[in-house]
Amino acid sequence: MQQKEKSKNLRKTVVSIDIGTCKITGLAGFKDEYGMIKVLAESSVKANGVLRGIISNTDKVSKSIKEVVKNLENRIGQSIESVYVGISNKYINITTKRGILTRDDLDVEVSVEDIERLIADMHKVVLKPGLKILDIVPQEFTIDSEQGIPDPIGMAGRRIEANFDIVTTKVTAMHSIERSVEKAGLEMSNMRLNLLASSDAVLSEEEKEAGVALVDIGGATTDIAIFKDGILRYSAVVALGGNVITDDIKSGCSVMPDSAEKLKIKHGTSMPSLLEYNTEIAIAGIKGRDAKRISQTTLARIIQARVEEIFDFIMMKFQESGYERQLIAGIVLTGGTSMLNDIRKTVELCTGMSTRIGYPIDKLASGYKEDLYHPAYATAIGLLINGIETEARKEQEERELAAAIHEVEEAINESVEEAEEPTTEPVLEEDKVEENEGWFKRNILKPAIDFFEEKNDSDLQ
Numbered sequence: 001m002q003q004k005e006k007s008k009n010l011r012k013t014v015v016s017i018d019i020g021t022c023k024i025t026g027l028a029g030f031k032d033e034y035g036m037i038k039v040l041a042e043s044s045v046k047a048n049g050v051l052r053g054i055i056s057n058t059d060k061v062s063k064s065i066k067e068v069v070k071n072l073e074n075r076i077g078q079s080i081e082s083v084y085v086g087i088s089n090k091y092i093n094i095t096t097k098r099g100i101l102t103r104d105d106l107d108v109e110v111s112v113e114d115i116e117r118l119i120a121d122m123h124k125v126v127l128k129p130g131l132k133i134l135d136i137v138p139q140e141f142t143i144d145s146e147q148g149i150p151d152p153i154g155m156a157g158r159r160i161e162a163n164f165d166i167v168t169t170k171v172t173a174m175h176s177i178e179r180s181v182e183k184a185g186l187e188m189s190n191m192r193l194n195l196l197a198s199s200d201a202v203l204s205e206e207e208k209e210a211g212v213a214l215v216d217i218g219g220a221t222t223d224i225a226i227f228k229d230g231i232l233r234y235s236a237v238v239a240l241g242g243n244v245i246t247d248d249i250k251s252g253c254s255v256m257p258d259s260a261e262k263l264k265i266k267h268g269t270s271m272p273s274l275l276e277y278n279t280e281i282a283i284a285g286i287k288g289r290d291a292k293r294i295s296q297t298t299l300a301r302i303i304q305a306r307v308e309e310i311f312d313f314i315m316m317k318f319q320e321s322g323y324e325r326q327l328i329a330g331i332v333l334t335g336g337t338s339m340l341n342d343i344r345k346t347v348e349l350c351t352g353m354s355t356r357i358g359y360p361i362d363k364l365a366s367g368y369k370e371d372l373y374h375p376a377y378a379t380a381i382g383l384l385i386n387g388i389e390t391e392a393r394k395e396q397e398e399r400e401l402a403a404a405i406h407e408v409e410e411a412i413n414e415s416v417e418e419a420e421e422p423t424t425e426p427v428l429e430e431d432k433v434e435e436n437e438g439w440f441k442r443n444i445l446k447p448a449i450d451f452f453e454e455k456n457d458s459d460l461q
Helices: 001-013 058-076 112-122 171-183 194-202 205-210 242-253 255-269 296-321 345-351 375-420 429-460
Strands: 015-018 023-030 037-047 080-088 093-102 131-143 146-149 159-170 187-193 212-217 222-228 231-238 280-283 293-295 329-336 353-358
Touching: 001 222, 015 058, 015 171, 015 375, 023 353, 023 375, 037 058, 037 375, 058 171, 058 187, 080 171, 080 194, 080 375, 093 112, 093 231, 112 159, 131 171, 131 187, 131 231, 159 231, 171 187, 187 194, 187 345, 194 222, 194 231, 194 329, 194 375, 205 212, 205 222, 212 296, 222 293, 222 296, 231 296, 242 255, 242 296, 255 280, 255 296, 280 296, 280 329, 293 296, 296 345, 329 345, 329 375
Parallel strands: 015 080, 080 187, 212 329, 329 353
Antiparallel strands: 015 023, 023 037, 093 159, 131 146, 131 159, 212 222, 222 231, 280 293
């Protein structure tokens, strides 16, 4: 019984891969009977061949992906053939287009097929050379002049209008990810925008309804998504991330990159005013040289200056969106850099908005590893959630298709059986009359005629 249950869980196992600038993370999991995400295994390796969110060497990236997948396979005891992958780079662009569909029958309710037809029309939008559609996100619908409808399925109407966010990026960026996955011997089930994946992991429906800005600070880029009334209203990418803070520490303190990263994580803060003492931090020297001493206050000022600059750019994006004053739920920070000491307070001072750190654990089943508590796993967990939901939809469609085929086969079989059964037609009164007349002609009339004909012939002789 246990083996059967284990096999059942393994069949539902989905794998997500988050290709970041600093590391590549993989998760394997499934949805349990309570609808929560059960993470079976996690693996992270250093990213090689990724520069500022763009894959520069597919061979190096595919090697890292192979290592991640091999670790996952060893832990779950199952071979992995397909993965769900995320994408984020400075070339991500989102434009809004409007689609219109006129239906013939007013009495037939709006169906999923109608929405799919609208989305299919969006794929025909003419793009600039070198761009490709990554995703199409429905916003709000209008049914026969009734505006602001989030979900029109089941409504009656003749004219359907909708706004769609069309997410595009460079073809080369998408192709590099596809090639890296293929070289790793895997099939890519789907590619999803990182910020949408992160929003699935850390935002609540109440926040999306009230108005919230998700700020995902990665290594090379910062992704911004604004939700209002439960709909994605605006998104953008700022080409600055946690790596620029590390670079500033490296230059300002004259240390190696690895030392700069350790200083940022262990001793860094974005609020120098909160430091009680101006302690000195010792950094080991190179090749036996004397240790280098760095003032913690100096380190904090370097970090503060860059964090404030990043959020100056973010505030410009908020103003550009037009939703700056409608973010009732404020800002949710996620991504690895969101764990920088006192960054939440710095953001509140820079923006004047309430801010919280988004931990991607609300949809995880109990018993998850403590490492998954870190916001750096938000994208990977969001990709896993999306992959599980996609697989569930595929299974449902397969069941519906199988049921439809079964109904058709049964109908055909019934028709064949009816055609093979002997039919006994009722005898009508007209048929009885014709049958009696035939008997009279055969047995009475014809012999009499033959008799007289024979007699006439004999008279002639």
